[in-house]
Amino acid sequence: MQDILIENNKLSSNNSSITLDFGAFAKGVAIEQMMTILKKHNINNALVNAGGDLKVLGSKNGKPWKIGIKNPVGNHNPSEPAVIAAINLKDKETLFTSGDYERFFEIEGKRYHHILDPRTGYPAVGTQSVTILSEDAALADAASTALFIAGPDLWPDIAKKMGVQYVMLISDEKIYLTQAMAERIELFTETKPIIVK
Amino acid sequence: MTKTITRKLLLFEPADILILISACFLTVWLYSTFWFDLSSVGEAETLLVQFADHSPKAYSLSEDQIINVKGRLGPALIEIKQRKARFIHSSCRNQFCVFHGWLSVAGDTTACLPNRVSISLKGTTNDYDAIAGAQ
Secondary structure, three states: OOOEEEEOOEEEEOOOOOOOOOOOOHHHHHHHHHHHHHHHOOOOOEEEEEOOEEEEEOOEOOEOEEEEEEOOOOOOOOOOOOEEEEEEEOOOOEEEEEEOOOOEEEEOOEEEEOOEOOOOOOEOOOOOEEEEEEOOHHHHHHHHHHHHHHHHHHHHHHHHHHOOOEEEEEEOOEEEEEHHHHOOOEEOOOOOOEEEO | OHHHHHHHHHOOOHHHHHHHHHHHHHHHHHHHHHHOOHHHOOEEEEEEEEEOOOOOEEEEOOOOEEEEEEOOOOEEEEEEEOOEEEEEEOOOOOOHHHHOOOEOEOOOEEEEOOOOEEEEEEEOOOOOOEEEOOO
């Protein structure tokens, strides 16, 4: 970080090998901007899906939008169901997920994924995925990354501080849900969820 | 036997028969609306492959094959195998589309924005509108 200069709301660096990745919240900001454009053109019913992170406007022919949530282990283990849960989304609601199961490589059985813990500089450990439901896509995007790094012990505090009510966190075959999320989500697993108030 | 059944049917007034038919339709509607289990939806039938704003091309998931698509940066290879689909090669730098792995549920989609190629799975009825997940 010492090679990055922050001045007048601009970032710069003299080190040409530095690259910045705004993946932790840029997609959320972009989706909100897309929604603004849609509304400007009087489009009141829409689903914007940015590769698994999404936001809805209005309804689908008067019914809520039906969204499946990918199983973190389903893609790489054919015996597991591809979808672990389903949820119906209402007008302006957004669903964001951070996970370690799409972008990673493995060395000697250890998975190195793309979400880095700033405390260690290494990929965050202890979480497989975090899904956030909110009305603010930028907040949901940032919160899913932050709670992923926080892990199964610290996420409830961070969620409260960030003001997110609807959270599902999957860690070591355990499923943690906030009370609000538990009332909205339908799980397709025999694992009994741990409800966090 | 036939006469007995005919006699019994004659016991019904036309309004009774109308109520019986309505009840049958109501039962079917109630079942499909409230009893249908969300976990059983999402069976994919077709792969849609789209380049930029061209019309998407549809491929049946019943036939295993490798599809070669010309993208903005170069070729993309998409594999259909055992009713699933995935990118196996793309001419982009980050290869996020390849890392995405298999699409197996109707509503699931992934895109290679630099190469302007997207793929999505479609089913017949009661699909998910989208599949949420990390990428």
